[in-house]
Amino acid sequence: MSKSVPAFLQDESDDRETDTTSESSYQLGRHKKSPSSLTNLFSSSSGMTSLSSVSGSAMSVYSGDFGNLDIKGSVQFAIDYVDSLMEFHVFVAQCKDLAAADVKKQRSDPYVKTYLLPDKGKMGKKKTLVMKKTLNPVYNEILRYKIDKQSLKNQKLNLSVWHRDTFKRNSFLGEVELDLETWDWDNKQNKQLKWYPLNRRTAPIAIEAENRGEMKLALQYVPEPFLGKKLATTGEVHIWVKECIDLPHLRGNHLNSFVKCTILPDTSRKSRQKTRAVGKTTNPLFNHTMVYDGFRPGDLKEACVELTVWDHHKLTNQFLGGLRIGFGRGKSYGTEVDWMDSTPAEISLWERMVNSPNTWVEDILPLRMLLIAKLTK
Numbered sequence: 001m002s003k004s005v006p007a008f009l010q011d012e013s014d015d016r017e018t019d020t021t022s023e024s025s026y027q028l029g030r031h032k033k034s035p036s037s038l039t040n041l042f043s044s045s046s047g048m049t050s051l052s053s054v055s056g057s058a059m060s061v062y063s064g065d066f067g068n069l070d071i072k073g074s075v076q077f078a079i080d081y082v083d084s085l086m087e088f089h090v091f092v093a094q095c096k097d098l099a100a101a102d103v104k105k106q107r108s109d110p111y112v113k114t115y116l117l118p119d120k121g122k123m124g125k126k127k128t129l130v131m132k133k134t135l136n137p138v139y140n141e142i143l144r145y146k147i148d149k150q151s152l153k154n155q156k157l158n159l160s161v162w163h164r165d166t167f168k169r170n171s172f173l174g175e176v177e178l179d180l181e182t183w184d185w186d187n188k189q190n191k192q193l194k195w196y197p198l199n200r201r202t203a204p205i206a207i208e209a210e211n212r213g214e215m216k217l218a219l220q221y222v223p224e225p226f227l228g229k230k231l232a233t234t235g236e237v238h239i240w241v242k243e244c245i246d247l248p249h250l251r252g253n254h255l256n257s258f259v260k261c262t263i264l265p266d267t268s269r270k271s272r273q274k275t276r277a278v279g280k281t282t283n284p285l286f287n288h289t290m291v292y293d294g295f296r297p298g299d300l301k302e303a304c305v306e307l308t309v310w311d312h313h314k315l316t317n318q319f320l321g322g323l324r325i326g327f328g329r330g331k332s333y334g335t336e337v338d339w340m341d342s343t344p345a346e347i348s349l350w351e352r353m354v355n356s357p358n359t360w361v362e363d364i365l366p367l368r369m370l371l372i373a374k375l376t377k
Contacts, residue, residue: 069099069100069101069163069171069172069173070099071099071172071173071174071198071199071200072097072098072099072174072198073095073096073097073098073099073135073161073173073174073197073198074095074096074097074195074196074197074198075092075094075095075112075159075161075174075176075195075196075198076092076093076094076095076096076193076194076195076196077090077091077092077093077112077159077193077194077196078090078091078093078191078192078193078194079091079157079178079183079190079191080185080191081149081152081185083149086146086147086148086149087144087145087146087147088116088144088145088147088152089142089143089144089145090114090126090142090143090144090145090157090159091140091141091142091143091193092112092114092128092139092140092141092142092143092159093138093139093140093193094136094137094138094139094140095110095112095135095136095137095139095161095198096135096136097135097136098110098135098136098137098161098173098174098198099135099173099174100135101163101165101171101173105133106135107133107134107135108133108134108135108163108173109130109131109132109133109134109163109164109165110130110131110134110135110137110161110162110163110164110173111127111128111129111130111131111137111161111162111164112127112128112139112159112160112161112162113125113126113127113128113159113160113161113162114126114127114143114157114158114159114160115157115158115160116145116147116152116155116156116157116158117155117156117157117158117177117369118155118156118319118369118370126143126144126145127143128141128143129141130164149185151318152180152183153180153181154181154248154318155180155181156177156178156179156180156181157177157178157180158175158176158177159175159176159177159178159196160172160173160174160175160176161173161174161175161198172201173198174198174199174200175198175199175200175201176196176197176198176199177199211246211248211366212247212248212309212320212321212366212367212368212369213244213245213246213247213248213282213309213320213321213366213367214244214245214246214364214365214366214367215241215242215243215244215245215259215307215309215323215364215365215367216242216243216244216245216362216363216364217239217240217241217242217307217362217363217365218240218242218360218361218362218363219237219238219239219240219305219325219349219350219353219360219361220237220238220240220353220358220359220360220361221235221236221237221238221295221300221353221354221356221357221358222235222236222237222238222357222358223235223297223357223358225293234293234294234295234296235293235295235296235297236291236292236293236295237263237291237292237293237295237300237305237353238289238290238291238360239261239289239290239291239292239305239307240287240288240289240360241259241261241275241286241287241288241289241290241307242285242286242287243283243284243285243286243287244257244259244283244284244286244309244367245283245364246282246283247282247283247284247309247311247320247321247367248282248320248321249282254279254280255279255280255281255282255284255311256277256278256279256280256311256312256313257277257278257279257284257309257310257311257312257320258274258275258276258277258278258286258309258310258312259274259275259286259288259307259308259309259310260272260273260274260307260308260310261273261274261290261305261306261307262306263292263303263304263305263306264303264304264305264306264324264326264332264337264339264340265302265303265304265332265333265337265339271292273290275288276288277312300327300350300354301327301329302332302333303326303332304324304325304326304332304339304340304342305323305324305325305326305350306322306323306324306325306339306370307322307323307324307325308321308322308323308370309321309322309367319370320367321367321368321369321370322367322368322369322370323346323365323367323368324339324340324341324342324346324370325342325346325347325349325350325365326340326342326346326347326350327340327342327347327350327351328340328341328342328343328346328347339370343365343368345363345365345366346365348363349361349363349365
């Protein structure tokens with residue numbers, strides 16, 4: 001049975017393989033009313049430990065400022081795939097009748113940002129220039145993605161409009177999503193500029209889960225682990241990733257898949273552990289355990305195990321599917337969070353673990369689409 005490798009022993013190229021999200025983020029301070037004992041969480045790998053802060057970590061919230069501005073207006077753009085360049089192009093022409101961030105002067109400083117979902121990594125994020133003091137900006141810019149056409153069939157284009165103020169804070173002005181799986185690339189009408197009405201933010205929980213395969217895993221909560229000759233004052237959560245079943249065929253049978261684990265709300269790199277990569281199969285056998293300590297009983301209500309499966313290809317990682325195992329209460333330490341969105345099956349596994357300490361509980365869970373929290377340093 002393999003175990004996670006300490007962060008300082010991981011290949012340096014890992015930092016260049018970006019697979020996380022979001023340009024806009026804010027700092028979550030310590031929750032004074034509900035201080036987290038996970039502040040001194042240790043992620044344990046191969047007998048090594050590394051300190052990471054949970055309640056004081058920076059988190060990506062998939063957003064900037066939501067809800068303060070009315071969503072109105074529309075955006076004109078067109079998409080195309082250029083076979084000779086192996087590039088996906090988004091031609092952003094203009095917007096009209098946007099909401100005014102400066103209500104008194106009736107103006108905004110808008111720009112357009114695009115992602116390829118579900119992998120909102122650096123490869124997936126492009127943006128136009130910011131146009132100053134206008135509700136009808138004209139861009140005429142092409143946003144380019146170097147990606148093969150087959151991979152686009154597993155993507156959705158998310159195009160959003162934002163106001164950027166003097167202090168570089170972002171306010172959401174609306175978005176459009178196109179499902180590229182069903183897009184007819186041969187239809188010339190689909191290459192023409194079209195006006196699309198801007199919509200309110202799509203909630204992550206509303207994104208339809210496709211058939212992304214399954215993961216067989218087991219969990220165990222150890223309230224009082226032995227450390228040498230004495231008992232620890234906090235407990236451990238053990239995560240045994242056994243195998244994945246029927247992963248999607250992104251590159252035929254050439255998948256090179258691995259699993260990452262993060263204990264949210266900690267998004268620091270020190271919190272992350274991962275399995276080895278298993279190649280040339282859609283049914284990889286990992287048989288890998290990960291251990292996180294620093295848990296008190298109350299922390300089990302606030303934390304969430306995020307397991308994500310990736311296909312490693314050259315210098316990029318393609319998201320295949322994931323799980324979020326917790327109580328799914330929508331909040332963590334009193335703060336509303338998008339990632340506390342566990343499905344009933346995921347909640348059931350977490351509840352069985354909590355109610356059966358020192359016992360392995362096992363299940364096979366369907367992988368689903370997730371918006372991934374941004375890792376912090």
